[in-house]
Amino acid sequence: DSGVTQTPKHLITATGQRVTLRCSPRSGDLSVYWYQQSLDQGLQFLIQYYNGEERAKGNILERFSAQQFPDLHSELNLSSLELGDSALYFCASSVSGFGARETQYFGPGTRLLVL
Amino acid sequence: QKEVEQDPGPLSVPEGAIVSLNCTYSNSAFQYFMWYRQYSRKGPELLMYTYSSGNKEDGRFTAQVDKSSKYISLFIRDSQPSDSATYLCAMSVNQAGTALIFGKGTTLSVSS
Numbered sequence: 001d002s003g004v005t006q007t008p009k010h011l012i013t014a015t016g017q018r019v020t021l022r023c024s025p026r027s028g029d030l031s032v033y034w035y036q037q038s039l040d041q042g043l044q045f046l047i048q049y050y051n052g053e054e055r056a057k058g059n060i061l062e063r064f065s066a067q068q069f070p071d072l073h074s075e076l077n078l079s080s081l082e083l084g085d086s087a088l089y090f091c092a093s094s095v096s097g098f099g100a101r102e103t104q105y106f107g108p109g110t111r112l113l114v115l
Numbered sequence: 116q117k118e119v120e121q122d123p124g125p126l127s128v129p130e131g132a133i134v135s136l137n138c139t140y141s142n143s144a145f146q147y148f149m150w151y152r153q154y155s156r157k158g159p160e161l162l163m164y165t166y167s168s169g170n171k172e173d174g175r176f177t178a179q180v181d182k183s184s185k186y187i188s189l190f191i192r193d194s195q196p197s198d199s200a201t202y203l204c205a206m207s208v209n210q211a212g213t214a215l216i217f218g219k220g221t222t223l224s225v226s227s
Contacts, residue, residue, distance in 0.1 A: 002157070042203075043219075044217070
């Protein structure tokens with residue numbers, strides 16, 4: 001158990017809908033990362049937050065947004081969902097997010113299925 | 116060409132075999148190299164971490180980085196059925212807050 005929690009574990013929704021994925025980082029970790037894992041693209045970085053501020057952006061679609069709250073939990077919002085958004089969404093956390101030397105600890109993921 | 120290439124396998128070996136997993140990359144700015152292990156329906160967990168070139172050993176696992184060839188390897192000695200998982204290589208440039216770039220992963224199956 002990495003100490004990172006994600007809810008819900010599974011989500012089934014329809015095209016055009018909006019969903020919110022939630023992540024609680026390990027105790028003491030200030031940085032949160034969101035990744036998307038699909039069969040054809042593999043594990044891809046979406047966005048990183050550090051202590052409430054956006055720190056780095058990857059291949060995140062404009063339909064997707066995220067935020068990190070004062071209690072350090074983070075939410076990833078996915079809107080106008082398309083079939084291709086079906087994937088595993090992982091949250092990871094690290095102590096400060098400064099530099100790749102830090103270990104990123106991954107949560108168990110949320111499996112999203114868009115029908 | 117993707118930044119990080121990894122043969123997806125699957126790779127099937129008998130218990131006790133030596134396993135070699137590899138990744139190639141195109142971005143010469145990568146300085147940090149990692150191997151993650153991901154069991155089915157779980158999140159990735161960090162196995163090995165190497166900075167720049169060289170070898171690193173941890174128990175049955177050895178990570179090698181050859182920056183001149185842009186090639187990294189993970190060796191597993193005396194493989195066990197519990198090593199059956201997907202192994203993902205990951206890399207990052209020497210920059211604060213840089214996210215990880217992952218290979219697609221190699222699925223390994225070790226039979227007893």
